[in-house]
Amino acid sequence: MDWVALLKNQQEDFIYRLKSEHFLSHRFKGVFGESFVVNKNKAIPLIQSSEKLAEKLQETLDNHDNQLTENIFKNKLIKYCVNLSFGDLLVEVNPEQHFLDDFLILALKDNHNFRIIVKLVIADSANIADFADVKWFFTPEEVKSNQIVLCAFSGEDLTLNKSQYKIIFAGFLPTYTLNISKRQNRFTFSFSHLLYMGGLKFYLTSYLDQKYDYLKQASLHNNHGDYLSAIYCYDQVLKNNSIDYKVYLLRAIAKWKIGSQQGALADLNQAIIIYPKYDLAYHWRGYIKYKIQSYQEAIFDYTEEIKINPLSIYAYYRRALCYEKTNSLLKAFEDYSQVLILNNNLYQGFYNRGNIRYELGDKEGALEDYRKALQLNPSLAKAYYNLAIIYNDLGEINQAIYNYKSAINLVPNYVKAYYNLAIIYVDLGKYRQAIIHYDKACELDNEFIQAKYNKQFLLEYLRQEKQNKYNPEYNQNSEGKSKFKKPEQFTPEITSDLLPEKEHHQDEKKIVVNNDIIKVQKENNFDKISIDPWNTKPR
Structure with missing residues (x-):
């Protein structure tokens, strides 16, 4: 019975x-x-x-x-x-x-x-x-x-x-x-x-025991990456209590992990309907909207989260990322500044604000923010890389070389740092060093066509220079040398998500061929860092 x-x-x-x-x-x-x-x-x-x-x-x-x-x-x-x-x-x-x-x-x-x-x-x-x-x-x-x-x-x-x-x-x-x-x-x-x-x-105590048992099981399934089983456990809890907004959030996270974006959004919408002041639900919905590139909707959600919790560092942080995507750089700058007011030990905030300052033309301000980021995280190779680019822009070549080398010491396979160093060595007339760095870039990335092209162009230039050196009609001001065009260096790293696992999302290289001259098609100029405190990256 x-x-x-x-x-x-x-x-x-x-x-x-x-x-x-x-x-x-x-x-x-x-x-x-x-x-x-x-x-x-x-x-x-x-x-x-x-x-x-x-x-x-x-x-x-x-x-x-x-x-x-x-x-x-x-x-x-x-x-x-x-x-x-x-x-x-x-x-x-x-x-x-x-x-x-x-x-x-x-x-x-x-x-x-x-x-x-x-x-x-x-x-x-x-x-x-x-x-x-x-x-x-x-x-x-x-x-x-x-x-x-x-x-x-x-x-x-x-x-x-x-x-x-x-x-x-x-x-x-x-x-x-x-x-x-x-x-x-x-x-x-x-x-x-x-x-x-x-x-x-008996019914109430049984419910509590059963709920905690299902939630405990769900937590174990999540820890083992078995999100489908976790979803089943959340389903059982919601059968007995269809207005538990926290469980809707947990199920939404599990659905996001298996790649069910619409399922996750549906659960987050329900959580907000049940409890309109649930700041975490707005944060997660904003996160997913950001991931599917619905930036204005993400901005709305982060703004709602900030209304509920004005001290939410991550809401300001992620809204700043959205503002960047919509090219609202001043608003992004304001949000990153607010992040640093709330927590001035967040190196990601200094780093990304430095990117904004560079894009706004404030190179000195960018240098200051990158230095602060490195004080907090001396292992941040991207900051050294971006410092090198700015110093090069300012004509401080020795500082640029030092920072490129610092980035390479931290990340030995930093292809773009080798490439940009090669360009600097060409400018300094250190062609052997330039060729060594082009070779290293090509070794690390066998499909790096621009580096291969620049190296071959430089070798051909040096061959012609050697021939012209013994030509009595050779004139240093002749147009033979003027044909050497300085290659374009990579520009600073752009924002990408830095997850707790310290994984980086790298943009795919886009290469176009135009009149036999191969160039790397530029996308964004800076690598920016995105904090993900709740480990939201889908499998």
């Missing part, structure tokens, strides 16, 4: 005893009881607090409601009885929003997303024997927004002048067992529809 069938049998027994008023009365806190008797002494504090609250509320109400105090008192009385049996598990949620309602909302202390809606029906004591007429009504929205409906009953009016108050817990029902159709206007429950109230504590 499953637990539902067992509780239904117990409910039938409860209904039989209810007709003869043989209840299991509540006696001790934390122990279940079917009925609760609250005497006047215990009710007075509830009445007094209800009267004070009603006075405050009536000051803001257009129409003074004489029943307001009694309505507040009824909810407080139900909460009091719930606390006697389930106070270790349940807590009231947003009570200030339900003072005027005929229900109250409870939640698990360990999971505020698991909601219980409680409604009280008051029947005339003269008709108490006819329990078939007692009905509880819930709207589809109330059922959809909560995980449990809990029904309470009193056989007499709960006015403020009584000597005692009697409450009976009629039963409960998990909402996942109900089918919600679009045409359904309301749900109607009687005693016979409900499960025996004595099983509620």
Whole structure:
């Protein structure tokens, strides 16, 4: 026999005893009881607090409601009885929003997303024997927004002048067992529809144990890269609680890991619908929008995240990356500056702001930011590389050579550094050194056609120079030497995602052939660094 069938049998027994008023009365806190008797002494504090609250509320109400105090008192009385049996598990949620309602909302202390809606029906004591007429009504929205409906009953009016108050817990029902159709206007429950109230504590603790078990399993699956199994675990949690926005986020991350962009976005959208102030959901949605190149939508999400959490470093950081993609360099500069105000130990912030300064023409400012980035991370080869390019632009050739060599010492296969050094050695007339560096670039990248072309061009030039040297008609100012065109160096590295695994995304080389002269088609000029604190790279 499953637990539902067992509780239904117990409910039938409860209904039989209810007709003869043989209840299991509540006696001790934390122990279940079917009925609760609250005497006047215990009710007075509830009445007094209800009267004070009603006075405050009536000051803001257009129409003074004489029943307001009694309505507040009824909810407080139900909460009091719930606390006697389930106070270790349940807590009231947003009570200030339900003072005027005929229900109250409870939640698990360990999971505020698991909601219980409680409604009280008051029947005339003269008709108490006819329990078939007692009905509880819930709207589809109330059922959809909560995980449990809990029904309470009193056989007499709960006015403020009584000597005692009697409450009976009629039963409960998990909402996942109900089918919600679009045409359904309301749900109607009687005693016979409900499960025996004595099983509620077991159900709640079982849910918590099961949820934590599934979440623990999901975490293990994620750690092993088994994201499909993790998604299955999240599915099981959401079956019992369809408004757990945190689980939607976790499932979205797992879906992103397997490359399901639309599935991840759907879960993030749902998380935001359930909890519009969920900053992490905005961050992740912005991250995915950035990855699929929907930069304006990503900017919107990061802006929403910043509204919720103005101290979110990564929101400013990633929004800056989006601004760069849309060529809004000043806005990107402002966001990187804000990142560094919040955390001036973030070398990526200095590095990327240095890139922006270079693009805006502030080479001295770029030098300053690259140096600060290297103070924080002396292993950042890209910063040395970019420093070399700026020093070369400024005519400080020795500094340029030093920084190119520093980049190569850190990254021995730094092809572009070898290539640019070769160009500098050509300018200095150190042709042998230039050829050595062209050779190294070609060795590291066998498809580096521009380096091969430059090397062959230089060798041909040197051969012609050697021949002309013994030609009495050779003139140093003749156009023979002027035919040597200085190759174009690589420009500074551009922003790319630097993930926690320290993986770099390298742009594919695009080569065009134009009139037998081969050039590397330039794309972006700087390698920028993108922080990914939550390891979001898909498999």
